[in-house]
Amino acid sequence: MDIPKTYDPKEAEQQHYTRWEAQGCFAPEINRDPSAPVYSIVIPPPNVTGSLHMGHALQHTLMDVLTRHKRMCGYRTLWLPGMDHAGISTQLVVSRELKKEGLSRHDLGREKFVERVWQWKHESGGQILKQMRREGASVDWSRERFTMDEGLTRAVREVFVRLYEEGLIYRGKRIVNWCPNDQTVLSDLEVDKTPQAGKLYYLQYPVKTANGEERRVTVATTRPETMLGDTAVAVSPDDERYKELVGSTVLLPLTSREIPIIADEYVEAEFGTGAVKVTPAHDPNDYDMGVRHDLPQIVVIDQHARMTEDAGALFAGLDRYKARELVVQKFEELGLLEKVVDYEFSISKCERCKTVIEPLISTQWFCRMDELRDRALKLMSDEKKPRFTPEVPYEKVYTDWLENLRDWTVSRQLWWGHQIPAWYTEDGQVIVARSEEEARAKAGTGELTQDADVLDTWFSSWLWPFSTLGWPDETADLKTFYPTSVLITARDIIFLWVSRMVMAGMKFIGETPFQDVFITGTVLDKHGQRMSKTKLNGIDPMDVFDKYGVDATRLVLASVGSTDTRWNDNQVESYRNFANKIWNAARFCLMNSEGATVGKGFEGDHDKWALHDRWIISRLNKTAREVDEALTQYQFHEAVQTLYHFFWDDFCDWYIELTKAEVTAEQSSPERDAARSRVISVLEQALRLLHPFMPYITEELWQRLPGIDGKLLHPAYTGAQPTIMLTMYPQSDSSSIDEGAESEMSAVIELISRVRNIRSELSVKPGDRVRVMVGASEESLREVFAANRDQIARLARASEIQINERLDAPRASARAVLAGGAEVAVPLEGLIDFEQERERLAREREKLEKEAAKLEAQLANPQFAERAPAEKVGEVKERLADIAQRTRAHQQMAEALK
RNA sequence: GCCCGCUUAGCUCAGUUGGUAGAGCGCUCGCUUCACACGCGAGAGGUUUCGUAGGUUCGAGUCCUACAGCGGGCACCA
Numbered sequence: 001m002d003i004p005k006t007y008d009p010k011e012a013e014q015q016h017y018t019r020w021e022a023q024g025c026f027a028p029e030i031n032r033d034p035s036a037p038v039y040s041i042v043i044p045p046p047n048v049t050g051s052l053h054m055g056h057a058l059q060h061t062l063m064d065v066l067t068r069h070k071r072m073c074g075y076r077t078l079w080l081p082g083m084d085h086a087g088i089s090t091q092l093v094v095s096r097e098l099k100k101e102g103l104s105r106h107d108l109g110r111e112k113f114v115e116r117v118w119q120w121k122h123e124s125g126g127q128i129l130k131q132m133r134r135e136g137a138s139v140d141w142s143r144e145r146f147t148m149d150e151g152l153t154r155a156v157r158e159v160f161v162r163l164y165e166e167g168l169i170y171r172g173k174r175i176v177n178w179c180p181n182d183q184t185v186l187s188d189l190e191v192d193k194t195p196q197a198g199k200l201y202y203l204q205y206p207v208k209t210a211n212g213e214e215r216r217v218t219v220a221t222t223r224p225e226t227m228l229g230d231t232a233v234a235v236s237p238d239d240e241r242y243k244e245l246v247g248s249t250v251l252l253p254l255t256s257r258e259i260p261i262i263a264d265e266y267v268e269a270e271f272g273t274g275a276v277k278v279t280p281a282h283d284p285n286d287y288d289m290g291v292r293h294d295l296p297q298i299v300v301i302d303q304h305a306r307m308t309e310d311a312g313a314l315f316a317g318l319d320r321y322k323a324r325e326l327v328v329q330k331f332e333e334l335g336l337l338e339k340v341v342d343y344e345f346s347i348s349k350c351e352r353c354k355t356v357i358e359p360l361i362s363t364q365w366f367c368r369m370d371e372l373r374d375r376a377l378k379l380m381s382d383e384k385k386p387r388f389t390p391e392v393p394y395e396k397v398y399t400d401w402l403e404n405l406r407d408w409t410v411s412r413q414l415w416w417g418h419q420i421p422a423w424y425t426e427d428g429q430v431i432v433a434r435s436e437e438e439a440r441a442k443a444g445t446g447e448l449t450q451d452a453d454v455l456d457t458w459f460s461s462w463l464w465p466f467s468t469l470g471w472p473d474e475t476a477d478l479k480t481f482y483p484t485s486v487l488i489t490a491r492d493i494i495f496l497w498v499s500r501m502v503m504a505g506m507k508f509i510g511e512t513p514f515q516d517v518f519i520t521g522t523v524l525d526k527h528g529q530r531m532s533k534t535k536l537n538g539i540d541p542m543d544v545f546d547k548y549g550v551d552a553t554r555l556v557l558a559s560v561g562s563t564d565t566r567w568n569d570n571q572v573e574s575y576r577n578f579a580n581k582i583w584n585a586a587r588f589c590l591m592n593s594e595g596a597t598v599g600k601g602f603e604g605d606h607d608k609w610a611l612h613d614r615w616i617i618s619r620l621n622k623t624a625r626e627v628d629e630a631l632t633q634y635q636f637h638e639a640v641q642t643l644y645h646f647f648w649d650d651f652c653d654w655y656i657e658l659t660k661a662e663v664t665a666e667q668s669s670p671e672r673d674a675a676r677s678r679v680i681s682v683l684e685q686a687l688r689l690l691h692p693f694m695p696y697i698t699e700e701l702w703q704r705l706p707g708i709d710g711k712l713l714h715p716a717y718t719g720a721q722p723t724i725m726l727t728m729y730p731q732s733d734s735s736s737i738d739e740g741a742e743s744e745m746s747a748v749i750e751l752i753s754r755v756r757n758i759r760s761e762l763s764v765k766p767g768d769r770v771r772v773m774v775g776a777s778e779e780s781l782r783e784v785f786a787a788n789r790d791q792i793a794r795l796a797r798a799s800e801i802q803i804n805e806r807l808d809a810p811r812a813s814a815r816a817v818l819a820g821g822a823e824v825a826v827p828l829e830g831l832i833d834f835e836q837e838r839e840r841l842a843r844e845r846e847k848l849e850k851e852a853a854k855l856e857a858q859l860a861n862p863q864f865a866e867r868a869p870a871e872k873v874g875e876v877k878e879r880l881a882d883i884a885q886r887t888r889a890h891q892q893m894a895e896a897l898k
Numbered sequence: 899g900c901c902c903g904c905u906u907a908g909c910u911c912a913g914u915u916g917g918u919a920g921a922g923c924g925c926u927c928g929c930u931u932c933a934c935a936c937g938c939g940a941g942a943g944g945u946u947u948c949g950u951a952g953g954u955u956c957g958a959g960u961c962c963u964a965c966a967g968c969g970g971g972c973a974c975c976a
Contacts, residue, residue, distance in 0.1 A: 005934065193973095200976085220976050234976090267976080276976040285976090345975055393902050397971070400901080404972085491971090526910090528969080559911085564903095564969080568910050570923045577936040588933030637912065641921070656933080664932080753940090759928095760940040766929055797931085851918080854946080858917095863956035872917055872957090879918070 003590060007583035009549030012700035017133055023721050027140045028480075030726070031076040033716040039070035040078040040481040042465050043139065044489045044497070045147065047086035048121055049093050052131040054523040054531060054557075054567070055490055057541040060137050061557040062520065062636060063488050067138055068692035069631055070485075072729035074716045078481050079138060080468055082145035083126055087417040087457040088182055088190075088352045094120050094416075110415050117416050131542060136550055136695040138725070143477075145468040147460040148418070155467035156460050157421045157434050159508065164422075164432040168368045169410070171422075171430065175280075175287040176362050176409055177348065180305035181355035184413035185364050187456060188406070189496050191357055193346040198222055200343035201328060202273070204336040205233060205250040208258060217242070217250055217261065218338050219277040222345055224331070225323040227252070228311040229300035230259055232278040234289060237263040239274050253336055254327065255312060262293050281361050297361055305358050320358070365411035365420060365453070372503035373405045379502065379512060386487070386502065386517045389634045390562050394494065394519050401495050410456050417454030424449050462500035465513035482509060486516040486634075494519070518634050521563040528566055539567055551694035552576040555644075558636040558693055578644060579697050582690070585652050586701040589680045592663050598684045598707045601677030606736075611748070611788055612658040614741035616682055619650045625732035627689060640693060647686055654749065655682065658791045680705060684712075685730050692729075699724050744784045748792060751785065751824060754816040755796040758826050761840055762814055762833075769799035775807025776822035815841070815893040817886040823893075834897055841897075845890045848883050855880045 024030050028038075041063050046056060063079060071077040094117045095105055105113040132139065145152060163169040177186045201224045204216040217233055233250055235242040246263045266289055267276050280290025281297040290297060300311035307315040307323045314330075315323050331337040348357040379385050380399055388394040411420060423431045423439040426447050433439035440446050460467070465487075469478040483505070489498065498517060505513035523539075525531055531538040544553045552575035559571075589596075602609070602617065609617075623646040630639035656663075662675040684705055691698040702708065702724040710722050717726035755772055764770060772792070776782045782803050785792065789801050809815070809825035812832045816824050855876055858864055865873055 003933090006936070007934095222976080272976050274976090278976095283976090285974095343975090393971085396902075400972075522970095563911080566910065568923085571910070573936075574922050577934095580936045581934065584934035584937085586933085591933070633914080635914085641912075645921085652933085653938090660933095756939060757941085763928080766931070766939085850946085855918085858957080861956060865956080867956045868917080875917080 003587045005584070005587070007549075007580045007697060009551060009579070009696060012696040013134065013136075013545075013550055016696060016699045017136060019721075020138070020723065020725060021133075021141065023723070025720070025723060025725055026079070026138045027142055028076045028078045030720060031071075031074070031716045032718065033074065033076075036074055036076040036716055038078075038480055038485075039067070039075040040080070040484045041067060041486060041488070042080045042468055042484055043082060044487070044493070045082045045084040045145075045461065045464060046128045047089055048083045048125040048146070049086055049089045051127045052135075052541055054539060054541055055520070056128065057135060057553070058520050058523060058557045058560055059488050059490065060132060060135050061554045062518065062561070062634075064135070064137050064695075065554075065558055065636065065639075065692045066486065066488075066631065068695065068725060069729060071138070071725065072688065072691065072714065072727060073731075074714050074728070076480070076716075078140055078143070080143050080145065080481075081129065081132065081137070081139035081141065082464075082468060083129065083147070084457060084461055085146065085148045085417060087412060087414050087454060088184070090117060090121075090125075091414050091416040092182070092352060105415065113415050134542070134545060134550065136554070138695075143468070145464075147457070147464070151470065152460055152463070152467045153418055154434075155463050155471055156418045156455065158472045159463060159504070160421050160455070160459075161432055161434050162508075163367060168371065169365060169432075170368065171363065171365050173361060173363045174366070175282075175284050175359050176364055177357045178303060178360040178362065179350040179353065179355055180303065180358050181353045182350060182414075183303060185362060185409055185411065186350060186357070187409045187458075190351045191348045192351050192354075194349055195344060196347045197342065197344050198347070200341050200345075201331075202338035202340070203227060203253075203277070203331055204338050205252060205277075206336075207245060207261075208249045208251055215245075216336070217245065217275050218273045219275050220272045221277055222343065223282075223324065224327040225307070225311075225315075225320055226279040226282045226300065227277055227327060228255060228307070228315060228323075229279045229281050229298040230277045231257075231280055231290065231295040231298060232259050232293065233261045234264045234267050234276045234278050235261065235274060236267040236269040237265065239267075239269040241269075241274060253334060254314070254330055262289075262295075264289050264292065282359055284359055287359075287361070299361065301358055301360070303360065364409050365422075365451075365455075367408040367410050369405045369408055369503070372507055373402050375506045376499065376502045377402050379506060385512045386514055389516060389518045394491065394517070397491075398494055398499060402499055408456075410459050411451075411453040412456055413452075414454050417457065418460060420451040420453050420455060422451040424451070458496055458500060461497055462504045463508075465501055465505060466509055471508070482513070483511050484514045486518055487514040488518045488520065490522070491519045516634075519562060521560050521565055523557075523560060524564060524566045526566050526568060531567075544572060548572045548576040549579060549696075551697050552579050554695075555640055555693055559640050561634070561636040578648065579694065581648055581652060582687075582694075582697055583701070585647070585656060586683060586687075586704070588656060589676075589683050590704060592676055593680060593706050594676070595668055595673035596676035596680045596706055597673075598677070598681055598705050598712070601674045601679075601681055606738075611741060611744055611784065612655060612791070613678060614738050615745040616650065616655045617736050618738040618741050619646060620682060620685055620730065621732045621734075621736040623650075624689060624730040625737075628732065643690055643693065647690070651682060651686055654745075655679070657795055658788075661790065661794060687724060688727050688730055691724050691727075695725065702727075747781060747784055747819060747822075748788050750818050751822075752792055752795045754818060754824050755798065755826060758814040758816060759797070762828060762831060762837070764828070764831065766797070769797055770826050770828070771800055771802070772796060772798040773802045773804070773807060773809045773813070773825045773827065774822060775804055775825075776818075776820065777805055778820055778822070781820050781822055809896070811896055813896070815896070816844075817889040817893075819882065821885045821889070823889050838894065838897055841890060841893055845887065845894075848887050848890065852880060852883045852887065855883070 067077055067079040177191050179186055200220050200222055202218050202220050204218050207215040207217055209215055230252055245261045249258045249260050252259050278286045278289050280287050280295050281299045282301055298310055300308055301320055302308050305320045307318045309316045350357060421433060425443050425445060431439045431443045433442055439448055465484055466482055469481055471478055501513045525537040529537055552572050555575040556572050623642055626642045627639045659675055659679055663679055665672045687698040687702050708722055713720060713726045714728040720726050774785055785803050793801050807823045807825055810827045812829045813825040813827045814832060814837055818824060858876055
């Protein structure tokens with residue numbers, strides 16, 4: 001048998017994925033059971049411009065673990081992949097490419113530019129999907145979707161038309177977030193507020209008084225250039241200082257305008273000077289005030305962030321920052337600049353290009369959210385859907401945000417995206433329709449111009465859970481896979497995406513798009529910083545795959561789950577070692593596989609099996625149960641820990657060692673065949689348990705096991721090519737969980753450990769065999785030790801094991817106490833240093849005494865005995881009795897040394 | 899300003915109905931024992947202890963209150 005000593009992940013990672021894919025293992029159609037339950041997940045569509053980062057790898061790992069697990073449990077499983085067209089990002093990427101050729105998108109024109117984007121998409125887009133194959137993601141590629149696909153575009157138009165017809169979508173003139181660089185409007189969610197050090201300018205406006213008396217009102221601003229568009233000065237209605245001025249006017253410097261002083265609740269008397277300049281055309285709060293007081297809106301900054309004609313001849317055409325300097329300079333010359341102070345404030349920047357946002361009044365399309373919002377909130381309050389994991393804090397974050405939701409700006413001044421299905425007649429009539437033909441029919445004329453804007457990228461994403469399944473058609477996929485089972489995503493798109501999907505799902509299907517929402521943690525760098533492109537502190541998952549293997553990386557990511565975790569190569573290394581351990585355990589089984597058959601060896605009366613066989617089957621079933629429970633509750637870390645310890649501690653450290661003598665016997669025999677079959681069968685079950693987490697190594701090893709064929713597949717997949725991913729996930733059988741075997745095994749393990757401890761502490765040479773004398777008053781315990789005499793001798797490196805009712809060891813023996821009142825002694829004539837041994841025993845006794853003192857204090861408290869449940873009191877008494885027994889034995893041992 | 903999370907062994911983190919503090923890495927000692935040195939065996943390490951101070955309870959890492967440090971979200975910012 002030619003198996004390398006070290007597992008090389010690369011080979012397995014190259015082979016199996018293409019085979020799985022080619023054989024259709026990822027598609028739900030592989031399941032032949034018409035009554036099979038359904039499990040479905042839609043991927044959060046990554047941007048077409050994106051490449052794989054740790055956040056994706058984390059989400060994908062969790063989705064794949066769940067999908068593979070359910071598939072092995074016989075579910076009709078769909079994990080649907082796809083991508084988002086990512087309007088602004090993609091347009092930026094392609095524009096940048098054009099720029100290298102000295103062109104702008106305007107040079108090409110809209111049609112050619114969009115063609116160019118599609119070309120880019122085909123050639124360089126979707127790197128991430130290739131990388132997903134390496135991750136082992138078992139997505140159904142036959143159902144891959146893109147938000148600009150024909151079908152999804154149809155869904156977008158359908159939704160737009162329906163919402164428009166219901167009056168939920170409307171066109172209006174409002175103040176919006178404008179990015180002067182990208183030349184488009186942005187929703188509030190696409191704007192980053194970043195703190196910035198700046199200046200606060202105190203400007204004085206002369207008041208026009210009846211008697212010609214000189215009086216000035218001071219206003220403060222961080223944007224002096226906007227004063228050119230001021231149409232009022234506002235003060236608090238309760239402010240005594242200004243009360244008499246309300247109703248009078250000020251002469252706005254640098255302009256020939258006279259503007260009123262108004263009173264508005266928005267102004268806080270205590271803040272700043274208590275007087276606020278009001279620029280309705282360039283500030284959202286001022287806009288609202290302007291509406292309240294019917295103030296004119298004077299636009300002084302245009303879409304390129306340059307000053308308009310209305311800003312006055314002196315300023316027209318200037319950049320906003322140049323204009324700022326000039327305004328300040330002019331105020332200074334006029335003696336109206338009171339002071340300039342340093343000031344820290346938040347500034348709104350475009351999420352994509354980081355340009356400072358300019359609030360502008362503009363005509364855009366909006367979606368009214370109150371009705372949609374109320375339905376989502378009701379779903380949460382009445383039915384607690386969707387169920388968030390972790391529930392704290394995300395359920396509250398979600399509902400709080402919904403409660404304060406405002407209308408959604410859905411139009412964007414871009415070329416890449418879903419063009420708004422609205423047409424205008426020559427006389428300005430608006431026709432909203434599913435197609436141009438429909439629009440012509442509605443308008444009764446062919447002379448139509450389509451709205452030039454496109455829809456916000458999220459306007460297609462919010463339909464993703466059903467548009468990908470064929471909606472608005474009543475497709476079989478929609479009926480089968482909607483609602484999806486769970487959504488796994490990052491917390492930063494709960495508002496942008498998760499909440500909107502719930503609203504769209506309720507509105508158009510009448511049902512929540514997913515039962516559960518699992519929010520992943522964030523993978524941070526080793527200093528606890530977020531990984532980001534600008535900080536260059538990101539760790540590329542592909543590099544980690546190359547270095548440690550995909551399976552090891554997946555275990556780390558599964559352990560991350562929902563907690564923020566600092567990335568640490570040590571952890572991947574430890575799981576790389578685990579993969580190697582699995583490899584070598586299998587290597588051992590395969591080197592001793594002659595005569596073995598997977599699935600055999602555990603025949604006959606369970607009670608007659610050897611202890612270690614009953615024990616490992618019990619451990620296997622408990623592990624299956626715990627993994628199942630952990631996954632049901634999305635406790636991925638728990639599942640990984642359980643599997644790790646089952647495989648390494650129970651299976652490798654104990655089961656293989658306990659059976660080694662039988663398995664490696666030189667003479668072939670039915671007993672040897674059976675022992676070999678048992679160990680390889682347990683291995684096979686363990687590989688199945690591990691498969692959702694470690695798809696590659698488990699498949700690689702499973703394929704090598706003797707006797708692998710289609711018969712091992714889950715009944716739902718009968719007829720498929722043999723692969724571990726279509727076997728049945730081990731189900732816990734409570735009748736195989738044998739507490740008796742587990743406690744007997746603990747006694748054996750404890751005995752071996754105590755002898756090993758003595759050997760090590762007293763520096764017995766590893767090769768030296770020792771005599772082990774056991775004294776146990778309980779007959780059943782003596783029987784357990786006797787039945788496992790050979791294994792104990794082997795693992796404790798003993799020449800013989802003497803088992804008696806009472807311990808009768810030579811004076812020169814090292815001793816230890818076991819549970820159940822048993823004792824063990826290792827005669828070490830000539831080796832033992834009496835003083836050293838007394839000290840060792842004293843140390844152990846000290847530990848016992850400490851624990852006993854603690855328990856005694858607890859029992860001595862009358863309140864405890866009175867109020868604690870009898871079961872707990874009994875437990876403490878039992879433990880104390882055990883310690884007392886051990887302490888007595890210790891005293892006798894110390895006596896024996898004298 | 900409002901809301902939330904985190905603070906447990908040197909490091910990274912588990913600890914889900916309150917009931918004997920755990921893992922991996924690192925460290926110490928001993929081993930090339932015929933699957934594996936990416937390994938095997940043994941051990942130290944948390945001041946009666948889980949950021950600090952109180953409280954509830956027979957009993958608190960776990961529940962409550964306040965505070966501190968770190969991190970996150972939202973709002974405002976003339």
